Amino acid sequence: MNYDVIIVGACTAGTFFANQLAMRGLSVLVIDKDSEQDLCKRLDIIHFTRDSFEQFGVPESLPGDEEFVRHFNLCYSKSALNNHLKENKINVSVLHLPLFIKRLRNTAKQNGVEFLFEKKFVDLLRDDDGRICGVVTEDGSKYTCRLVVDASGIPSVVRRVVRDKYVEDFAIGPRDKFYVLLKYVKLNDPNLTIEHSTSWQYYKGWIAPQHTPGGAIIGVGANLSFDYARKCMAKFESAIPLPDYTLQYEEMGSTPYTRPPFSFVGDGFLCIGDAAALTKPMNGEGIPMAWGHCMIAADVVANALKEGYPTAEKLWDINVQYQRAEGAEYAGLRAMLVGAMKMTAKDNDYLFKESIVFKSDDYVAKSSEAARLVKGVLTGQFALKSFVNFVRAIGIGNKLTKHYKNFPTNIQDFDKWRTKALKLWKKAGSMADTVTDAD
Numbered sequence: 001m002n003y004d005v006i007i008v009g010a011c012t013a014g015t016f017f018a019n020q021l022a023m024r025g026l027s028v029l030v031i032d033k034d035s036e037q038d039l040c041k042r043l044d045i046i047h048f049t050r051d052s053f054e055q056f057g058v059p060e061s062l063p064g065d066e067e068f069v070r071h072f073n074l075c076y077s078k079s080a081l082n083n084h085l086k087e088n089k090i091n092v093s094v095l096h097l098p099l100f101i102k103r104l105r106n107t108a109k110q111n112g113v114e115f116l117f118e119k120k121f122v123d124l125l126r127d128d129d130g131r132i133c134g135v136v137t138e139d140g141s142k143y144t145c146r147l148v149v150d151a152s153g154i155p156s157v158v159r160r161v162v163r164d165k166y167v168e169d170f171a172i173g174p175r176d177k178f179y180v181l182l183k184y185v186k187l188n189d190p191n192l193t194i195e196h197s198t199s200w201q202y203y204k205g206w207i208a209p210q211h212t213p214g215g216a217i218i219g220v221g222a223n224l225s226f227d228y229a230r231k232c233m234a235k236f237e238s239a240i241p242l243p244d245y246t247l248q249y250e251e252m253g254s255t256p257y258t259r260p261p262f263s264f265v266g267d268g269f270l271c272i273g274d275a276a277a278l279t280k281p282m283n284g285e286g287i288p289m290a291w292g293h294c295m296i297a298a299d300v301v302a303n304a305l306k307e308g309y310p311t312a313e314k315l316w317d318i319n320v321q322y323q324r325a326e327g328a329e330y331a332g333l334r335a336m337l338v339g340a341m342k343m344t345a346k347d348n349d350y351l352f353k354e355s356i357v358f359k360s361d362d363y364v365a366k367s368s369e370a371a372r373l374v375k376g377v378l379t380g381q382f383a384l385k386s387f388v389n390f391v392r393a394i395g396i397g398n399k400l401t402k403h404y405k406n407f408p409t410n411i412q413d414f415d416k417w418r419t420k421a422l423k424l425w426k427k428a429g430s431m432a433d434t435v436t437d438a439d
Contacts, residue, residue, distance in 0.1 A: 001029075001143075001144075002144045002145065003027045003028060003029045003114075003143065003144070003145040003146075004021070004026040004027045004028065004145060004146055004147065004305055005018075005021055005026055005027070005028045005029075005145055005146070005147045005148075005149060005301070005305075006028075006029045006030075006031065006134065006135055006143055006145040006147070006148050006149070007028065007029070007030045007031070007148075007149040007151050008031055008032075008121045008135065008148065008149065008150055008151060008152045008157065008158050009030075009032060009150070009151030009152040009153060009273070009275070010030045010031070010032035010034075010039060010101075010105070010115060010117070010151075011032075011039065011040050011101060011151070011153065011273070012040075012097075012100075012101060012104070012273070012286075012287045012290065012291075013151045013272045013273025013274070013275075013278075013287075013290040013291070013294065014030055014032075014149070014151030014272070014273065015030065015101060015104045015105050015108055015113075016056070016058075016104060016290075016291050016294055017149065017151065017272055017294040017297065017298065018030050018108050018113045019104065019107055019108035019111055019113060020294055020295065020298035021298055021301060021302065022108060022111040022112045022113045023111055024298060024299075024302040025302070026301075026302060026305060027112070028108075028112070028113045028114070029113075029114045029115075029116065029143060029145070030108075030113060030114070030115045030116070031115075031116045031117075031119040031121065031135070031137065031143070032115070032116075032117050032118075032119065033118070033119065033120040033121070034117060034118070035117050035118050036115070036117045039098065039101060039117070040097055040098050040101050041098050042251070042252075042253050043097055043182070043251050043253045044096055044097060044098070044211075044251065045069065045094060045095070045096065045097070045210055045211060045217060046094075046095050046097045046100070046287070047092045047093070047094055047095075047197065047208065047285075048061075048092065048093045048095055048100075048287060048288075049090060049091065049092055049093075049288060050071070050091040050092065050093050051091065052287070052288045052291070053093075055288075056288075056291045056292075056295065058104070058107075060093070061093055061095055061100065061103075065103070066096070066099050066103075067095045067096045067097075067099035067100040067102070067103060068093065068094075068095060068096075069093075069094040069095060069096065069209075069210075069211045070093075070094045070209060070211075071091065071092065071093055071094070072092050072094070072195055072196050072197070072209055073089060073090065073091045073092070073196075074087060074088070074089060074090070074195075074196040074197075075087075075088045075090050075092070075196060075197045075198075075199070076088075076196060076197070076198040076199070077198065077199045077200070077201060077352075077358055078198065078199075078200055078240075078352070079200075079202065079345075079348055079349040079351070079352035079353070079358075080200065080202035080203065080239070080345035080346075080348040080349055081345055081346070081348075081349040082200070082239075082240055082241065083349055083352060083353070084349070084352035084353050084358075086352065086355070086358055086359060086360045086363075087360045087361065087362075088360060088361050089361055092197070094209055094210070094211065096211070119137045119138075119139070119141065120137055120138040120139075121135055121136075121137060121138075121152065121157050121158060122136055122137060122138050123135070123136040123161065124136070124148060124158070124161065124162070125142055125143075125144060131267055131268055131309065132147075132148055132162070132266075132267065132268030132269055133145065133146070133268065134148070135148060135158075146268065146305060146309060146310060147268055147269070147270060147301060147304075147305065147310045148268060148269055148270075149269075149270045149271070149272060150269070150270070150271040150272070150275040150276075151271075151272050151273050151275060152275050153273065153274040153275060154172045154177060154254060154255075154256060154274050154275070155172075155275075156171070156172060156271065156274075156275040157275075158269070158271070158275070159261070159269075159271045159275055159276075162266055162269050164266030164267060164269060164312070165266075166263040166265065166266045166312050166411075166414065167261065167263060167265070167266040167269060167271070168261045168262065168263075170261075172256050172258060172274075172277060174223065174224050174225060174432075175223055175224065175258075175430060175432035176256065176257065176258035176277075176430070176432070177223070177254045177255060177256050177257050177258070178204070178221035178222060178223065178254060178255050178257045178431075179221065179222055179223070179224070179225060179226045179228070179229040179252070179254050180219060180220070180221045180229070180252065180253045180254060180255060181219065181220050181221075181222075181226065181229040181230060181232075181233055181250065181251075181252055182217055182218070182219045182250060182251040182252070182253075183217065183218040183219070183233070183245075183247055183250055184210055184212075184215065184216075184217055184247075184248040184249050184250070184251070185215060185216055185217070185218055185245035185246065185247055185248055186212070186214055186215050186245060186246045186248055187214050187215065187216060187243050187244070187245050188243070188244040188245055188246060189243060189244065190214060192214075192243055193214065194207060194208065194209050194210075194215075194216040194243075195209065196208075196209070197209070200236065200240055201282075201348075201358065202341075202345060202348040203220065203232065203235065203236040203239065203240070204220055204221045204222060204232065204236075205218070205219065205220045205232070205233070205236035205240070206218070206219050206220075207219075207242060207243075212248070215248065216243070216245070218233075218237075218242060218245070220232045220233045220236055221255070221257075222435075223257070223431060223432040223435055224432065224435060226252055228435075229252075239345075255274070255279055255286055256274050256277035256278070256279050256286075257277075257279065257281075257430075257431055258277050258430065259277065259331065259334060259425055260276050260277045260278055260327065261276060261277070262319075262323075262414075262417075262418050262421055263312070263319050263414065264276055264293075264297075264318055264319055264322070265312050265315035265316065265318055265319060266312050267309075267310075267311050267312050268309065268310055268311075270297060270301065270315060270318065272290060272293060272294055272297065273286070273290040273293075273294075274286060274290070276290075276293070278290045278293055280330070281330050281333045281334045281337055282333065282337070289326070292326060293318075293322055293326075296318055296321045296322055297318045300314075300315060300317050300318045300321075301315065301318075312411065313411050316409075316411050319407060320407055320408075320409050323404050323407035324404065324405050324406075324407050327404050327407070328400075328401045328402075328403075328404035328405045328407075329401065331397070331400040331401055331403075331404045332397035332398060332400050332401035332404075333397065334397070334400075334428070334431075335393055335396045335397035335400050335424075335428035336357070336393050336394050336397040337393075337431065338393055338428060338429050338430065338431055338433060338434065339389050339390040339391075339392060339393020339394065339397075340357055340390060340393070341431065341434040342386065342389045342390070342393075342433075342434050343383065343386035343389065343390070344383065344386065346381075346383075347382050347383055347386040350376045350381045350382045351382075353381075354369075354372040354373075354375075354376065356369045356372055356373065357369075370391075373387055373390065373391070374387075393428070396424060396427050396428045397428070399424055400421075400424050400425070400428065403417070403420060403421060403424060404421075
């Protein structure tokens with residue numbers, strides 16, 4: 001059967017996007033290498049902002065639904081020296097990820113989306129003109145379509161073989177992602193309950209609610225490897241007085257932490273979700289970031305397919321809409337955060353003390369961040385080297401934001417824009433550059 005769209009990957013991004021396209025009248029096939037029963041069982045618990053349900057038109061998970069665990073409405077953060085608590089009001093749902101995806105999949109099926117599991121993508125089909133026209137799976141099956149979407153996650157199995165002049169084929173390697181180590185624990189104090197999430201950004205660590213009474217999740221994210229994540233966990237737990245606990249079990253996963261491709265589209269191709277490195281720089285949250293991109297893409301794709309074959313030119317507005325808005329904001333934030341992490345625990349403590357970057361919802365600044373940084377240097381509370389690194393990172397971040405807001409509407413201007421963007425990202429560096437004790 002010939003489809004309008006084939007999506008490779010049936011997790012949150014692929015399933016949500018499939019449903020969006022089906023609601024716009026398109027025929028959609030989703031394939032995944034895993035069995036339906038094993039899909040997304042790598043991680044169990046996720047935290048999902050409650051306003052995202054309404055934002056993306058997904059019925060909210062509520063008590064009684066099989067994927068629902070609980071709600072909480074506050075997130076805290078503290079400095080590297082465990083000082084200066086910041087409070088942010090945010091309504092969060094705690095959900096079982098595999099069951100949440102199951103509900104999304106059932107909705108998509110009701111809207112006509114077809115799913116095939118245990119179908120591993122191995123190559124693209126091309127027509128006599130060399131244009132993408134479908135996919136080939138490991139068992140030799142061939143499925144034809146007009147648009148192939150890579151939602152395969154970090155492996156990016158389609159994007160890396162597209163061979164399109166607008167599409168980058170970079171791998172999301174050890175320096176370009178966070179390895180996430182989660183400890184599910186039982187608190188030894190029966191009178192203690194973890195009701196909210198608290199994070200220590202300096203250690204990329206946190207403690208948060210889980211699904212069992214008297215339990216919690218202690219987590220860290222780290223570049224390079226799971227082994228290094230364990231070292232970071234040990235460093236985190238030695239620096240911060242977390243509650244005494246008994247380990248129940250561990251989970252490990254990963255999330256991209258690199259800049260997204262400059263172009264998400266090519267002729268007959270689109271990448272979304274982790275395959276497009278779409279995560280929130282501040283905390284690695286991926287689902288709402290991917291879904292926002294999908295909402296932009298769904299309308300553009302639907303219109304492009306009305307006009308025949310979806311060339312890069314017809315899909316280009318996906319790039320324009322995303323890169324000029326959220327892409328610009330997060331490009332600047334990624335660069336700034338690299339500078340914010342290139343400092344000592346004492347320096348991080350000063351940022352929290354003065355609510356520079358890290359602040360509560362109700363914080364009102366009485367002076368500029370620049371003035372507060374200078375005061376820290378002059379009073380010996382903030383190192384000059386950290387000041388130089390941070391100010392430089394902010395400057396590069398501002399340049400990136402400005403550059404992305406000028407993402408070209410004309411595809412012919414893309415090469416010039418890309419050349420400048422590459423130079424800016426080279427100056428910005430990456431979060432992996434802040435690793436100093438990986439041995």
